[in-house]
Amino acid sequence: MLVTPGSQDLAALRKTLQEAGYDEQGLLALLGATHLPERLDTHLPHLLYLTREGKRLDVLVRLFLLGLTVTHSEAESALGADLLPACAGWGLIERRGDAVTACVRLTPFRSLLLAVDQPQRPEIARRTDQVMGVTPSTVTLANFTLRRPVRSTLDLGTGCGVQALLAAAHSERVVATDCNPRALEFARFNLQLNNVDKICLIQGDRFEPLSGSKFDLIVVNPPFAISPALRYYYRDSGEPADRFAETLVREAPEFLEEGGFLQMTLDWAERAGEDWRDRLQTWFAGSGCDAWVLRQSRQTAPIYAYLWVRDTEPVGPEQSGRLYREWMEYLERERIEAVSSGVLVMRRRSGRNWTRFDDVPGQIGPETGRWVELGFRLRDYLESTADDELLTARLRLSPDARLIEESEAHQGRWRTTTAHIRLSAGPTCEGRVDARIRGLLARMDGRQQLRDLLVHLAVELGVAPDKVIAQALPLVRDLMLRGFLLPESLSPDDASA
Numbered sequence: 001m002l003v004t005p006g007s008q009d010l011a012a013l014r015k016t017l018q019e020a021g022y023d024e025q026g027l028l029a030l031l032g033a034t035h036l037p038e039r040l041d042t043h044l045p046h047l048l049y050l051t052r053e054g055k056r057l058d059v060l061v062r063l064f065l066l067g068l069t070v071t072h073s074e075a076e077s078a079l080g081a082d083l084l085p086a087c088a089g090w091g092l093i094e095r096r097g098d099a100v101t102a103c104v105r106l107t108p109f110r111s112l113l114l115a116v117d118q119p120q121r122p123e124i125a126r127r128t129d130q131v132m133g134v135t136p137s138t139v140t141l142a143n144f145t146l147r148r149p150v151r152s153t154l155d156l157g158t159g160c161g162v163q164a165l166l167a168a169a170h171s172e173r174v175v176a177t178d179c180n181p182r183a184l185e186f187a188r189f190n191l192q193l194n195n196v197d198k199i200c201l202i203q204g205d206r207f208e209p210l211s212g213s214k215f216d217l218i219v220v221n222p223p224f225a226i227s228p229a230l231r232y233y234y235r236d237s238g239e240p241a242d243r244f245a246e247t248l249v250r251e252a253p254e255f256l257e258e259g260g261f262l263q264m265t266l267d268w269a270e271r272a273g274e275d276w277r278d279r280l281q282t283w284f285a286g287s288g289c290d291a292w293v294l295r296q297s298r299q300t301a302p303i304y305a306y307l308w309v310r311d312t313e314p315v316g317p318e319q320s321g322r323l324y325r326e327w328m329e330y331l332e333r334e335r336i337e338a339v340s341s342g343v344l345v346m347r348r349r350s351g352r353n354w355t356r357f358d359d360v361p362g363q364i365g366p367e368t369g370r371w372v373e374l375g376f377r378l379r380d381y382l383e384s385t386a387d388d389e390l391l392t393a394r395l396r397l398s399p400d401a402r403l404i405e406e407s408e409a410h411q412g413r414w415r416t417t418t419a420h421i422r423l424s425a426g427p428t429c430e431g432r433v434d435a436r437i438r439g440l441l442a443r444m445d446g447r448q449q450l451r452d453l454l455v456h457l458a459v460e461l462g463v464a465p466d467k468v469i470a471q472a473l474p475l476v477r478d479l480m481l482r483g484f485l486l487p488e489s490l491s492p493d494d495a496s497a
């Protein structure tokens with residue numbers, strides 16, 4: 001049980017850890033760019049080797065990150081004679097004879113320090129109410145979130161409070177909810193640990209405790225696994241297939257201000273003979289929101305089941321065989337052939353709403369929130385700009401645009417065989433471009449009107465200008481939607497400014 005002292009008391013802990021280099025940079029330098037797995041089994045020998053010198057940071061990493069036991073004198077010299085008993089009093093560590101063990105994991109994430117459950121502890125690993133640490137889905141949502149200043153943010157399913165704490169930096173007030181009282185205990189501790197007092201914590205199911213409230217931003221990293229049973233609150237919703245995500249999508253608009261955004265991570269089922277886009281489209285119908293789904297990956301049912309069992313079940317081969325069979329039987333009963341994973345953003349907006357689906361394979365990088373915000377602005381611009389007006393625009397190639405060419409040797413020279421454009425910031429979004437489009441894009445420097453550039457191209461090609469204009473306009477619109485081309489009024493840096 002965690003005891004939450006005042007933030008003054010916890011300031012000493014933060015200071016001590018920081019001085020020892022126990023922050024993101026320090027851990028990166030010590031452990032390398034390894035993503036710390038929830039289960040250390042296979043990595044442990046290497047991590048022990050990296051922390052073998054017994055310096056202060058080595059001891060703190062073993063104690064608070066890896067969940068290993070250290071001696072009392074090691075703990076005392078790393079934390080100090082006053083802080084060691086204080087940590088025990090707050091429920092962070094326990095002492096048995098000469099052995100000191102941490103009861104929680106302390107995870108540095110960006111400028112935050114977060115107490116979360118230590119999944120190495122067997123009694124924790126089995127708990128339904130275990131509180132998740134910083135996982136890939138946490139990072140995805142953090143990167144995806146729009147960071148423009150807002151009045152109010154809701155973090156639904158806050159867990160240890162990570163998204164709420166990040167949102168506090170650009171929100172006047174933040175509400176964070178969770179159905180799991182233990183999660184709120186950790187979140188409460190973390191608010192003090194990070195000295196943030198503008199977050200209101202509420203226990204409850206989904207939007208149930210929020211009746212009548214409205215927010216400019218709602219972020220949700222829900223229990224998104226499509227799983228056979230509710231085993232962990234952080235992973236399973238207890239609802240069939242992706243019904244939990246669907247209810248959030250259907251209920252959220254009522255809690256959004258006009259112009260407000262919902263951003264969430266989600267997994268959704270793909271069934272035989274069904275286009276997943278059609279099914280998701282029905283979730284958004286009549287929502288009063290624009291909706292944009294970015295699909296990062298797709299796994300067949302057997303791989304999906306295998307990865308969840310491997311990554312989240314602390315069991316031996318026999319039990320994991322039984323659990324895997326349970327997952328597979330469930331997915332087969334639900335006729336689920338594959339599961340897609342991605343992120344979703346909805347914006348409440350009066351008028352005619354749009355829906356968009358994109359494939360963005362790979363990671364959602366740190367610049368994605370800015371790219372998403374720009375995407376909405378570009379869409380607004382294009383919807384309110386007729387073709388005639390667009391032809392008078394002076395478009396610029398985004399400073400993030402990159403051309404990647406592949407060439408083969410041909411008669412003593414290099415000959416380009418394929419060329420792609422992509423953005424250096426934001427999710428992977430690539431498109432093939434031929435030599436004419438490459439030339440046109442290079443000339444888009446914001447000085448000439450689009451019509452003049454297209455007429456110039458028509459002359460070069462010996463084709464009627466109207467024909468080139470008619471063919472080029474849909475392409476230009478598509479490139480703008482994807483953030484490759486920008487009107488004078490917009491720069492990639494405008495977003496989240």
Ligand SMILES: C[S@@+](CC[C@H](N)C(=O)[O-])C[C@H]1O[C@@H](n2cnc3c(N)ncnc32)[C@H](O)[C@@H]1O
Binds near residue numbers: 135137159163233
């Ligand atoms: C995947 S974890 C996300 C934790 C944290 N927000 C993050 O991004 O790392 C999902 C959280 O949702 C909470 N949760 C599960 N079902 C819920 C429900 N019906 N209503 C509210 N919260 C719920 C879980 O307890 C858990 O803390």
